[in-house]
Amino acid sequence: MTSTVALRPYRAADEDAAIALWQETWQLAYPAIDFAARVPWWRERWRSELVPKAEVIVAECEGELAGFVTIDASGYLDQLVVSPQHWGSPLATQLVDAAKQRSPRGITLLVNKDNARAIRFYKRSGFVEAGEDVNPTSGRPVLRMAWVP
Template sequence: MSREGGGVVLRRAVAADAGAAAGVWLRSFAAALPTVVRPRADEEVQDYFRHVLVPLRETWVAESADRAVVGVMVLAEGELSQLYLAPHWRGRGLGDRFVALAKEREPDGLSLWTFQVNAPAHRFYERHGFTAVEWTDGAGNEEREPDVRYVWRPWHADPDPAAGRTGR
């Protein structure tokens, strides 16, 4: 565990990180997606991190030099299901580090969903080699917000981005 990029370390989340990780998610979602209506109350998001994401999924946090959780990433069976940074930590290379870690952990490929209104996320993932392969009207997500599915396949994997679809 080394402190790179502004003294930030990426590490597996432990139970004690759940509240802080959920706080990052809530602040990031509000800042990046102000027009998207969240169907879950803050307490439900906190519970989801505490009872599902941290104990049952491969959850990683970014911890700053002052020991604050400033980012969270969740991997689940080839899907990058969550990647959120504290708003003041965007643009510092932390997302790049998380994506590199995700690719290292899932070397045969990754998929993810992001909302269609989130143009900065589209640019970010495309810069990291992800390709948009599916657009929906949002009927499959709880926000009912149109979204887009991205995939990343390494050069040695199946070149068909629709192969191995994880669905919703």
């Protein structure tokens, strides 16, 4: 049986679920980092930087938040988060497609260079490597990636 996933705009009532999902997914991707300790920082960033400055599209499945993507007016995709229960499903592609619809002139993003799974996904989604950088918060090396229609 396949569950139906619905995409919709973010609502303020989604905040706790979105932050918990962010913590869960990043903790799985980088188990050596204590993401629980980063939640207060992330909540402040979520409230002050992402929600006011980007469109947030959430994916809901059976009443639960299953993922989200953020895309700002410049076409910068800051976050793509998908519940581990939906890894390997079409959900991430649906969220990226929603971001592409909202930014039809192109999208840029940064992805950790050691996140091979994400890099493969973005390449399959039509993104190309567009340079290298260092994340100013974590100090980790990142790839700049771009999608140009």
